[in-house]
Amino acid sequence: MKENKIPYKTYLDESEIPTKWYNVRADMKNKPAPLLNPATLKPMTAEELSPVFCDELIAQELNNTDAYIDIPEEIQDFYKMYRPSPLIRAYFLEKALDTPAKIYYKFEGNNTSGSHKLNSAIAQAYYAKKQGLKGVTTETGAGQWGTALSMACSYFGLDCKVYMVKVSYEQKPFRREVMRTYGASVTPSPSMTTEIGRKILEAHPGTTGSLGCAISEAVEVATHTEGYRYVLGSVLNQVLLHQSIIGLECKTAFDKLGVKPDIIIGCAGGGSNLGGLISPFMGEKLRGEADYRFIAVEPASCPSFTRGKYAYDFCDTGMVCPLAKMYTLGSGFIPSANHAGGLRYHGMSSILSQLYDDGLMEATSVEQTAVFEAAEKFARVEGILPAPESSHAIRVAIDEALKCKETGEEKTILFGLTGTGYFDMVAYEKFNDGVMTDYIPTDEDLAKGFAGLPEVNL
Amino acid sequence: MKENKIPYKTYLDESEIPTKWYNVRADMKNKPAPLLNPATLKPMTAEELSPVFCDELIAQELNNTDAYIDIPEEIQDFYKMYRPSPLIRAYFLEKALDTPAKIYYKFEGNNTSGSHKLNSAIAQAYYAKKQGLKGVTTETGAGQWGTALSMACSYFGLDCKVYMVKVSYEQKPFRREVMRTYGASVTPSPSMTTEIGRKILEAHPGTTGSLGCAISEAVEVATHTEGYRYVLGSVLNQVLLHQSIIGLECKTAFDKLGVKPDIIIGCAGGGSNLGGLISPFMGEKLRGEADYRFIAVEPASCPSFTRGKYAYDFCDTGMVCPLAKMYTLGSGFIPSANHAGGLRYHGMSSILSQLYDDGLMEATSVEQTAVFEAAEKFARVEGILPAPESSHAIRVAIDEALKCKETGEEKTILFGLTGTGYFDMVAYEKFNDGVMTDYIPTDEDLAKGFAGLPEVNL
Numbered sequence: 016m017k018e019n020k021i022p023y024k025t026y027l028d029e030s031e032i033p034t035k036w037y038n039v040r041a042d043m044k045n046k047p048a049p050l051l052n053p054a055t056l057k058p059m060t061a062e063e064l065s066p067v068f069c070d071e072l073i074a075q076e077l078n079n080t081d082a083y084i085d086i087p088e089e090i091q092d093f094y095k096m097y098r099p100s101p102l103i104r105a106y107f108l109e110k111a112l113d114t115p116a117k118i119y120y121k122f123e124g125n126n127t128s129g130s131h132k133l134n135s136a137i138a139q140a141y142y143a144k145k146q147g148l149k150g151v152t153t154e155t156g157a158g159q160w161g162t163a164l165s166m167a168c169s170y171f172g173l174d175c176k177v178y179m180v181k182v183s184y185e186q187k188p189f190r191r192e193v194m195r196t197y198g199a200s201v202t203p204s205p206s207m208t209t210e211i212g213r214k215i216l217e218a219h220p221g222t223t224g225s226l227g228c229a230i231s232e233a234v235e236v237a238t239h240t241e242g243y244r245y246v247l248g249s250v251l252n253q254v255l256l257h258q259s260i261i262g263l264e265c266k267t268a269f270d271k272l273g274v275k276p277d278i279i280i281g282c283a284g285g286g287s288n289l290g291g292l293i294s295p296f297m298g299e300k301l302r303g304e305a306d307y308r309f310i311a312v313e314p315a316s317c318p319s320f321t322r323g324k325y326a327y328d329f330c331d332t333g334m335v336c337p338l339a340k341m342y343t344l345g346s347g348f349i350p351s352a353n354h355a356g357g358l359r360y361h362g363m364s365s366i367l368s369q370l371y372d373d374g375l376m377e378a379t380s381v382e383q384t385a386v387f388e389a390a391e392k393f394a395r396v397e398g399i400l401p402a403p404e405s406s407h408a409i410r411v412a413i414d415e416a417l418k419c420k421e422t423g424e425e426k427t428i429l430f431g432l433t434g435t436g437y438f439d440m441v442a443y444e445k446f447n448d449g450v451m452t453d454y455i456p457t458d459e460d461l462a463k464g465f466a467g468l469p470e471v472n473l
Numbered sequence: 474m475k476e477n478k479i480p481y482k483t484y485l486d487e488s489e490i491p492t493k494w495y496n497v498r499a500d501m502k503n504k505p506a507p508l509l510n511p512a513t514l515k516p517m518t519a520e521e522l523s524p525v526f527c528d529e530l531i532a533q534e535l536n537n538t539d540a541y542i543d544i545p546e547e548i549q550d551f552y553k554m555y556r557p558s559p560l561i562r563a564y565f566l567e568k569a570l571d572t573p574a575k576i577y578y579k580f581e582g583n584n585t586s587g588s589h590k591l592n593s594a595i596a597q598a599y600y601a602k603k604q605g606l607k608g609v610t611t612e613t614g615a616g617q618w619g620t621a622l623s624m625a626c627s628y629f630g631l632d633c634k635v636y637m638v639k640v641s642y643e644q645k646p647f648r649r650e651v652m653r654t655y656g657a658s659v660t661p662s663p664s665m666t667t668e669i670g671r672k673i674l675e676a677h678p679g680t681t682g683s684l685g686c687a688i689s690e691a692v693e694v695a696t697h698t699e700g701y702r703y704v705l706g707s708v709l710n711q712v713l714l715h716q717s718i719i720g721l722e723c724k725t726a727f728d729k730l731g732v733k734p735d736i737i738i739g740c741a742g743g744g745s746n747l748g749g750l751i752s753p754f755m756g757e758k759l760r761g762e763a764d765y766r767f768i769a770v771e772p773a774s775c776p777s778f779t780r781g782k783y784a785y786d787f788c789d790t791g792m793v794c795p796l797a798k799m800y801t802l803g804s805g806f807i808p809s810a811n812h813a814g815g816l817r818y819h820g821m822s823s824i825l826s827q828l829y830d831d832g833l834m835e836a837t838s839v840e841q842t843a844v845f846e847a848a849e850k851f852a853r854v855e856g857i858l859p860a861p862e863s864s865h866a867i868r869v870a871i872d873e874a875l876k877c878k879e880t881g882e883e884k885t886i887l888f889g890l891t892g893t894g895y896f897d898m899v900a901y902e903k904f905n906d907g908v909m910t911d912y913i914p915t916d917e918d919l920a921k922g923f924a925g926l927p928e929v930n931l
Contacts, residue, residue: 022487023553029480095481096565096856107554125583127858127893169853189647189898193858195905196849391654395627398554400585400651435585437895440647447653 231333258291608632689791707743716749
């Protein structure tokens with residue numbers, strides 16, 4: 016096809032895998048707002064957070080100053096199991112689109128968890144083990160995070176209790192089996208195993224669950240069980256820190272190739288992938304060393320950035336977690352049942368929320384049939400069946416490349432391909448059968464979510 | 474873990490991907506027996522084969538003399554979509570086994586088809602397109618071959634009709650959806666769309682199908698439809714030729730690392746992966762340049778090598794295909810319904826059969842609960858959830874490594890990890906629930922299969 020140029024896939028040498036995570040907060044003029052204690056509405060101290068999170072992870076959560084944090088050797092070893100991930104030049108897609116744009120994607124799906132989530136799961140499991148804990152609890156929606164955590168816990172011999180949103184538990188039995196194969200216990204949420212679960216089931220007997228509710232259950236179990244802590248796969252500052260390995264590898268690969276991206280695109284649910292992908296590039300922008308366009312892509316059915324409010328909100332339905340300031344639809348907001356992919360969290364990373372509010376990045380929303388059209392096109396030419404979540408970024412990357420075709424501009428586009436869609440074939444089947452529908456919440460729908468926002472006057 | 478030594482993963486540069494396939498037949502003193510015309514019992518000519526197969530593939534099928542065959546540039550391009558595949562040093566597994574053995578595996582599962590099958594699918598689709606055909610037909614059991622072929626056909630804009638063994642079609646709806654996403658039509662076999670299908674359904678109304686029966690349907694459709702040919706994912710000489718890319722990449726990577734394997738292990742159903750993996754190493758052995766132990770691993774429930782007969786047999790249930798001389802259990806043999814993985818074909822590649830008969834390789838059989846124990850162990854330490862088929866090789870690699878532990882020998886073991894198990898979670902679930910059972914056919918079971926062997930007196 017195109018010879019002697021950029022290779023199709025660029026893998027770093029193992030010796031080039033980053034040995035430090037990058038903490039973008041160090042370079043932010045406006046720091047993300049702190050977590051608040053829901054009882055006192057004052058910033059949570061490390062001590063207050065310690066019944067919920069591991070100590071070292073709390074330190075990372077609160078660290079707004081150190082730009083680089085060492086990756087412990089044990090985690091570096093584990094990273095070598097599936098990293099470096101390839102930076103891929105999308106020659107086949109470029110040809111299919113007949114665009115002058117140069118498209119690249121960082122592919123994080125070549126591991127059994129099927130996504131980038133493993134980058135943070137292994138870090139969180141490591142610190143839990145180091146602290147001498149017996150196990151961790153968590154929630155999972157689409158199942159990627161739960162799978163990643165069960166793999167990480169199996170590696171360190173930690174117990175892993177996963178609360179899986181009931182509708183996913185029933186629709187994705189195979190995800191559940193992967194977690195069980197890695198030794199995790201998986202409970203459909205809401206369940207009778209927790210007080211909050213019993214309360215929710217009493218109030219809403221037929222409920223199929225939500226992420227916010229599963230979080231509440233996982234936190235309750237962690238804080239009521241000796242030797243356990245709660246871990247979370249997105250939203251938190253620590254998670255974005257761990258995920259910076261995606262962007263750091265990207266940056267190193269681009270530097271080796273002598274390429275500089277113009278536009279960087281990522282899907283955004285809680286922000287873990289997007290934050291990790293853009294971090295080092297955003298650092299350059301914050302330090303005035305380079306400029307990039309950053310685009311967050313979210314589903315039109317759960318539009319935290321594009322239609323949410325920037326406010327303090329609860330992170331979970333049970334309101335047992337600290338409050339976070341973020342773009343949010345309200346902790347009571349649940350996307351329509353026709354929504355296929357993940358990216359269904361009501362809020363958004365505080366770091367990304369601050370960057371967005373400061374005008375340092377853009378956001379856009381896309382509808383799901385358009386997303387699956389992009390996914391199918393991509394699968395057929397690039398050979399990778401993408402996760403519905405990742406396909407949000409593909410959609411916008413294709414749209415930007417088509418704009419280049421109109422204008423003749425040779426822009427360099429990078430997007431994050433966070434994972435594979437092997438466990439999402441029910442959604443693909445709907446698309447293949449032509450029965451997939453779109454949903455955009457009305458202003459009235461959103462108003463209901465906003466009505467539940469807590470009053471916080473700092 | 475272990476520093477400054479062999480990396481965890483060795484990727485060749487794109488420029489090092491082989492540009493020629495290696496044809497092991499050129500170096501075999503005893504050539505594999507030719508395909509016979511079932512009507513005349515004489516070797517099939519190219520002309521006789523042309524209603525079934527593409528012309529160029531027939532030439533490859535009959536070519537016993539050229540050691541190297543050029544890989545067309547279009548196929549080389551496609552290979553760059555997912556190749557080179559990594560050669561992985563199993564440091565984590567070695568540590569878990571506490572063995573002095575050095576274990577390597579060639580991982581072919583990092584592509585959406587989930588296995589090595591894509592290596593031959595793209596070649597067969599290319600030659601079909603080059604010949605100006607409209608489409609191809611095939612059968613699929615576990616679904617890996619059908620998925621690979623649908624990806625390849627989508628790439629070249631060819632129509633793809635897949636006959637999927639009915640029991641798989643029903644148990645693996647997600648495999649079916651992947652094929653549909655790539656534009657293939659998928660029909661459960663036996664079906665009413667063919668004469669042979671209708672006959673079989675009449676004789677066995679409740680049948681859930683078999684590979685041999687699906688082959689008959691696919692061949693019938695190919696030979697009765699203008700512009701179509703039949704393609705096959707294993708067994709044939711041409712397939713082993715295409716799959717030699719696995720072994721060639723392996724050999725190049727080992728040479729770069731300065732490593733020579735002592736034992737090479739692969740699972741064996743029809744022989745495509747094993748044949749491809751060992752070809753260049755076997756070539757060295759045949760030419761007296763090096764020595765290796767080769768071990769074919771098959772399921773105890775379908776033991777073609779270890780309990781089969783070396784004889785001419787039908788390749789399909791409908792007896793419409795040419796006869797092949799191979800280790801076979803008889804075309805009427807169907808493994809017990811409790812058998813989880815693929816590797817359920819009654820026969821075996823003619824090339825491998827001849828090599829085995831000449832004492833140039835070994836074979837062993839393993840039971841499926843032991844296979845899944847190995848699979849789970851491997852998944853937990855190496856982070857890759859293996860396909861049940863591949864796990865047969867893992868089982869024997871682990872057993873050989875444990876023998877090294879006893880003897881203290883530092884042998885170098887290579888095995889082929891042909892694919893991932895994401896679409897095999899029903900089998901994993903059985904294993905996780907402790908309800909998986911083993912099955913070994915009795916001599917009486919086998920005698921029934923042997924009774925159907927044709928009489929061929931050459």
